Amino acid sequence: MALFTITARANKKNKLKEKKDKMIIDTHTHLDGEEFKEDLNEVITRAKAAGVSKVFIPAIDLNSIESIDKVCNIAPDFAFPMIGLHPEEVKADYVSVLETMKKQLLSTDKYIAVGEIGLDFYWSREFENEQLLAFEEQVKWSIETRLPLMIHCRKAQNEMVKIMRKYEKDLPGGVFHCFTGNEKEAAELLSFDNFVLGIGGVLTFKKSNLPETLKTLPLDRIVLETDAPYMAPVPLRGKRNESSFLVHIVSKLAEVYGVSEEEIAAKTNATVKRIFGFS
Secondary structure (H helix, E strand, O other), rough: HHOOOHHHHHHHHHHHHHHHHHHHHEEOOOOOOOHHHHHHHHHHHHHOOOOEEEEEEOOOHHHHHHHHHHHHHHOOOOEEOOOOOHHHHHOHHHHHHHHHHHHHHHHHOOOEEEEEEEOOOEEEOOOHHHHHHHHHHHHEEEEEEEEEEEEEOOHHHHHHHHHHOOOOHOOOOOOOOOOOOHHHHHHHHHOOOOOEEEEEEEOOOOOOOOHEEEEEEEHHEEOOOOOOOOEEEEEEEEOOOOOOHHHHHHHHHHHHOOOOOOHHHHHHHHHHHHHHOOO
């Protein structure tokens, strides 16, 4: 066999290994949103080309269950669904909505997590009590099904932690999505076993204190996310976010932790496997 043929095969093998080493997972993207209606296939193609091997899509209300299914059917083994009621979607009818959602959850094994659930008192506390009750109910789903939680929390960490402490020993784990807090807040959240922080575009913002916070935290307690179409990272801030932009978050994390991008990919993928059961 000619030497150049052997060399070519070796180079191809090395390139394949390099690509595999850099494969990354977007643990939180709203790919089913109207923002992607016109070019969904192109968005998926760009994500795969950038090295994104999987994306996890959270439900926010009843309507999103169907829209997420459509995306997951278009991209099997790439897009994976979660189910839950987003705190901003908790209204007076939350009980009946949760009943419908739970029936759907228990009727299939396709869901990888309970989410996006949580508490959000940033804009309004009109449905504060309903949010608290809805969150606690969905925490119980996680315990019952042994599915991890995908938690949204804004201006409500004290209330959220208080509820979670009641079930601390039984919780299977999960992700505190879109973490942007300080070292003290991170320590409180990470005191829950098998819970990690979702790190996205805010990490790259010029005025963000997140890089300094992360330097105090172990790399194996974070996962990658975009929260697309929201919060695109620098240098694409202001644009519609998408999963292919995840590479900018990986690059910044490598800088923060002083390691290679390959190590960021490997460590975060291992954490995804630990939390969600696959990578």
